[in-house]
Structure formats: structure tokens, C-alpha cells
Amino acid sequence: MHSKCIFLPTANSTLFDQLGGQAAVEAAVDNFYRKVLKDDRVSHFFDAVDMDRQRAKQKAFLTMAFGGPHNYSGKDMRTGHAHLVARGLNDSHVDAIIELLGGTLRDMGVQEALIQQVAAIAESTRNDVLNR
Amino acid sequence: MVTVRYGTHTCELKEGESLLDGLLRHGVPVAHACKAGSCGSCLLRSVEGQVPPSAQAGLKDSWKARGYFLACVCHPTGDLIAEPGGSDIRIAATITALDHLTHDVVRVHLACQAPFDFRPGQYLTLFRDDGLARSYSIANLPEEREIELHVRRVPNGRMSGWLFEGARTGAQVQLQGPSGECFYVPGRQDQPILLIATGTGLAPLYGIVRDALRSGHRGPIHLFHGATRPEGLYLAKELAAMSAAHGNMSYTACVLQADAPGPFEIGQIGQVVASRFSELDGWRGFVCGDPSVVRSLKQQLFLAGMAMRDIYTDAFLPSAA
Ligand SMILES: Cc1cc2nc3c(=O)[nH]c(=O)nc-3n(C[C@H](O)[C@H](O)[C@H](O)COP(=O)(O)OP(=O)(O)OC[C@H]3O[C@@H](n4cnc5c(N)ncnc54)[C@H](O)[C@@H]3O)c2cc1C
Numbered sequence: 081m082h083s084k085c086i087f088l089p090t091a092n093s094t095l096f097d098q099l100g101g102q103a104a105v106e107a108a109v110d111n112f113y114r115k116v117l118k119d120d121r122v123s124h125f126f127d128a129v130d131m132d133r134q135r136a137k138q139k140a141f142l143t144m145a146f147g148g149p150h151n152y153s154g155k156d157m158r159t160g161h162a163h164l165v166a167r168g169l170n171d172s173h174v175d176a177i178i179e180l181l182g183g184t185l186r187d188m189g190v191q192e193a194l195i196q197q198v199a200a201i202a203e204s205t206r207n208d209v210l211n212r
Numbered sequence: 213m214v215t216v217r218y219g220t221h222t223c224e225l226k227e228g229e230s231l232l233d234g235l236l237r238h239g240v241p242v243a244h245a246c247k248a249g250s251c252g253s254c255l256l257r258s259v260e261g262q263v264p265p266s267a268q269a270g271l272k273d274s275w276k277a278r279g280y281f282l283a284c285v286c287h288p289t290g291d292l293i294a295e296p297g298g299s300d301i302r303i304a305a306t307i308t309a310l311d312h313l314t315h316d317v318v319r320v321h322l323a324c325q326a327p328f329d330f331r332p333g334q335y336l337t338l339f340r341d342d343g344l345a346r347s348y349s350i351a352n353l354p355e356e357r358e359i360e361l362h363v364r365r366v367p368n369g370r371m372s373g374w375l376f377e378g379a380r381t382g383a384q385v386q387l388q389g390p391s392g393e394c395f396y397v398p399g400r401q402d403q404p405i406l407l408i409a410t411g412t413g414l415a416p417l418y419g420i421v422r423d424a425l426r427s428g429h430r431g432p433i434h435l436f437h438g439a440t441r442p443e444g445l446y447l448a449k450e451l452a453a454m455s456a457a458h459g460n461m462s463y464t465a466c467v468l469q470a471d472a473p474g475p476f477e478i479g480q481i482g483q484v485v486a487s488r489f490s491e492l493d494g495w496r497g498f499v500c501g502d503p504s505v506v507r508s509l510k511q512q513l514f515l516a517g518m519a520m521r522d523i524y525t526d527a528f529l530p531s532a533a
Contacts, residue, residue, distance in 0.1 A: 109520075110514070110519055110520055113514075113520075114514065114515055114517075117511065117514075117515060118515060129507065131507075131510055131511065131514065131520070132520065135520050
């Protein structure tokens with residue numbers, strides 16, 4: 081069994097707290113999922129039959145990217161995206177997702193410095209997501 | 213390898229196989245329809261062994277406590293002894309009226325022999341006396357004495373064909389349920405509401421719209437009903453009268469093709485809705501009927517700004533083989 085990693089920030093007030101915690105994730109998820117579905121570069125990867133389940137996945141992703149408690153391991157990231165890599169998922173799509181994530185946070189009025197930290201967390205999953 | 217005992221049958225489940233599929237593979241007759249954990253037809257009761265929580269998702273707590281689970285979404289991790297579910301949670305009902313509303317829609321009235329509680333818009337599972345089971349949405353309000361269903365005739369459909377021409381008033385059936393999350397929740401009374409149905413998807417919305425009105429909903433309520441051709445529309449007079457009686461309620465009929473203009477819009481229902489309402493931030497939505505239409509409308513409403521938690525849907529999934 082692969083051990084699960086939990087993001088443990090060291091600062092007094094964590095990134096997740098500064099962003100507004102789970103409530104911020106809840107506030108962001110519809111906006112983010114909508115951006116993804118409207119973006120021709122990536123929408124086809126998200127065009128699920130079950131939108132509620134797809135939204136739940138986006139919520140888990142945002143929780144992780146916001147520095148919140150999650151239980152994704154690198155291995156989960158790999159197995160979770162392998163079928164998308166087989167369908168052509170590549171760096172350009174990861175770039176687009178990080179850009180849309182930034183757009184969502186900007187819509188919410190989050191400061192650039194925090195947006196950069198979120199982007200860095202998302203960036204740190206790139207190789208696992210792309211199964212490299 | 214997991215072994216399941218059901219009545220006098222014992223069978224081993226294959227890797228990844230649901231309990232229902234395993235029983236059916238062994239020729240064991242078990243009522244089933246959607247095979248997706250929604251219709252409730254394959255409800256069984258566990259007598260011994262552990263049922264995974266996912267096989268009980270959405271069931272009433274009192275049913276869970278008695279060991280009920282849905283066989284089609286049950287992937288047991290250990291051996292299990294199960295028995296047919298149902299008779300203690302089904303209630304008997306009599307068909308009291310069968311009204312043909314269009315060439316392919318019949319309205320079924322049922323008198324229950326015991327109280328049957330539901331929220332308008334939920335659905336029930338109807339069991340014929342030979343065990344055939346199908347889901348139907350409830351179109352009436354709880355205080356109305358009889359249950360009302362709208363059933364569309366599906367070509368070669370076993371249950372719908374029977375209700376359309378085989379069944380007679382006085383026939384006995386059994387009801388199980390209700391199930392489903394597609395109903396009006398009182399509160400946020402000024403919120404605009406959009407309801408969209410295709411075909412007999414109107415059944416749950418006919419209950420929901422009246423439930424919202426009698427609950428004193430003040431925001432605008434817009435109901436769209438789509439059919440292929442004008443002769444597929446039904447309850448149009450009743451809905452037009454409802455709209456005339458309630459200043460905040462509108463009714464729009466919509467058909468794909470028509471030989472002549474009439475009291476309806478012509479076009480694809482999603483486009484007709486979009487031409488009227490393109491900005492839905494803060495709205496509440498209900499969409500019922502054909503699964504592919506429900507799916508695309510759900511996405512349309514979401515992209516137009518409706519929050520996902522404000523979108524209620526029931527897709528009328530056909531029975532699986
Ligand atoms: C939650 C829920 C609520 C529902 N509510 C209603 C309702 O209020 N009113 C209503 O009329 N129906 C409703 N349905 C559909 C209903 O449960 C049955 O699936 C439908 O009546 C057909 O059953 P049948 O026994 O007549 O056809 P079957 O004997 O099951 O099917 C005969 C053949 O037709 C095919 N078929 C079945 N349905 C369709 C379809 N829609 N389009 C094309 N082919 C099809 C089958 O695959 C099969 O080959 C609902 C379904 C669900 C899951």
C-alpha cells in the first residue's frame with residue numbers, strides 16, 4: 081500500500097486558511113468547473129455523463145491545490161489520469177488548467193501572491209498527472 | 213471469490229460483478245430495471261454478511277437498518293446471504309383510472325391501501341403482479357387521494373405497453389418508495405425557478421410546480437414542456453389555466469416540428485429556453501425526462517450560471533437488459 085501524503089504547511093496561518101478554507105473551495109468549484117467546460121482546449125476531458133461526480137472531482141482537486149487536507153498520493157494522481165493521458169493529455173492542458181485556476185481565484189478577488197502559491201501546488205502534480 | 217446465497221440458490225460472483233448480475237447469470241429471477249442504483253427494483257435484504265455502504269446509498273434509514281440494499285450496485289467483499297426484499301415495505305394499490313392523454317401517454321390513477329408519503333416530484337417503483345418493476349414519477353400532491361402517474365408508451369415496452377392497453381381498472385399492483393431528490397424545498401421564496409420537461413418528464417414537474425405555488429413561492433416560475441409534435445403535448449389547458457391564475461407562473465409548450473403554427477414554440481427545447489433565459493445566476497432549475505436531453509440541459513443551465521446544487525434532475529433511464 082502506498083502511503084498517503086497530507087500537505088502540512090508550516091506557516092502560522094496556512095494557505096488554505098488564508099484562502100478561506102472549505103468554504104472557499106465550495107465558492108470556487110462551480111466557477112472553475114464552468115471555466116473548464118467552456119474552454120475548448122480542455123473541455124473534452126471534462127465532458128462527463130455524471131456532472132455531479134465530475135464536480136466532486138474538481139472539488140477534491142481544488143482542495144488539494146488550495147493547500148487543504150486531502151489524501152491524494154502521487155500514485156493516485158497517476159492512476160487517476162492514466163486514461164486521460166491515453167487520450168492525449170499533455171503539458172498544454174496542464175498549463176490551461178493552471179491558467180483557469182488562476183482565473184477563478186482572480187474572480188474571487190484573491191491576491192496574486194496567494195494565486196502563485198496555489199499555482200505552485202498544482203504545478204507540483206504535473207509529472208504525476210502526466211504519468212512521467 | 214465471494215459466494216452469495218439467495219433463497220435456494222448459491223452462486224459465486226466473478227471479479228467486478230454486481231450481486232444482481234451474478235444472480236442473473238445463474239438464471240435466478242430477480243426484478244430489476246435501471247441497473248444503476250436509482251430505480252429500486254432490485255431491492256434485496258441481507259440476512260447474514262456485510263453489505264457495502266455504497267449498496268445502501270440513498271435508501272431510507274429504516275430500510276438500511278433492516279438490511280435492505282440494491283443488488284445492482286452491490287459488490288460484496290465477503291460472503292452474503294440475501295433474501296427477496298420488499299413485501300414488508302411495498303404497499304398494495306389498485307388502478308382506478310387509465311386516461312389516454314395523447315396517442316402515446318396514459319395517465320394512471322392508483323388508490324393505495326395504506327398511506328404512501330412522498331414529496332411531489334419523487335418517483336416510485338411500480339410492481340406488476342408477475343414481479344415486473346419500473347420507476348414512475350409522481351405527478352400529484354400528497355393531499356390528493358390518488359397517486360397520478362404519466363406513462364409514455366415505449367415501443368415493445370413491457371410495463372408501459374401493459375399500462376397502455378393491457379391493464380384494466382381494478383387491477384392490483386404494488387408500490388415501493390418513494391425515491392429521488394428532485395423536489396421543491398421550501399425557502400428562498402423569491403428565487404426564480406425554471407422547470408423543463410420532455411415527454412412524460414412533465415409528470416414530476418406537474419407536482420413540483422403546484423407544490424411551489426401552494427407553498428407560496430413568490431419568485432417567477434417558468435415551465436417549459438417539449439414534445440416532438442403538437443399532438444405529443446398534454447395537460448396544456450390545465451397548465452395554461454394555472455399560468456392565468458398565478459401571475460408569477462408561465463407555461464411554454466415547445467415542439468420540434470409542426471405543420472401549422474399554434475400555441476407553442478417550434479424548435480429544440482434547449483434553444484427555446486436559451487433564447488428566453490441566458491443568464492441564470494441565482495436561479496433554481498428542475499429538468500426531467502429523456503436522459504440525453506436532461507444531460508445536455510443540465511450542462512446548459514450550469515453554464516448559464518446556475519449553481520450545481522440548485523439544479524435538480526431526474527433522467528428517465530430505460531431499463532437495462
Ligand atoms: C427515475 C425514473 C423515473 C421515471 N419516470 C417515468 C415517468 O414518470 N413516466 C414514464 O413514462 N417513464 C418513466 N421512467 C421510465 C420507466 O421506468 C420505464 O423505463 C419505461 O416506462 C419503459 O418501460 P417498459 O417496461 O415499458 O419497457 P421495456 O420493456 O423495459 O423496454 C422495451 C424496449 O424499449 C427500450 N426502451 C425503454 N425505454 C426506452 C426509451 N425511453 N426510449 C427508447 N427505448 C426505450 C428498451 O431498451 C427495450 O429494448 C422513469 C425512469 C426512471 C429511472
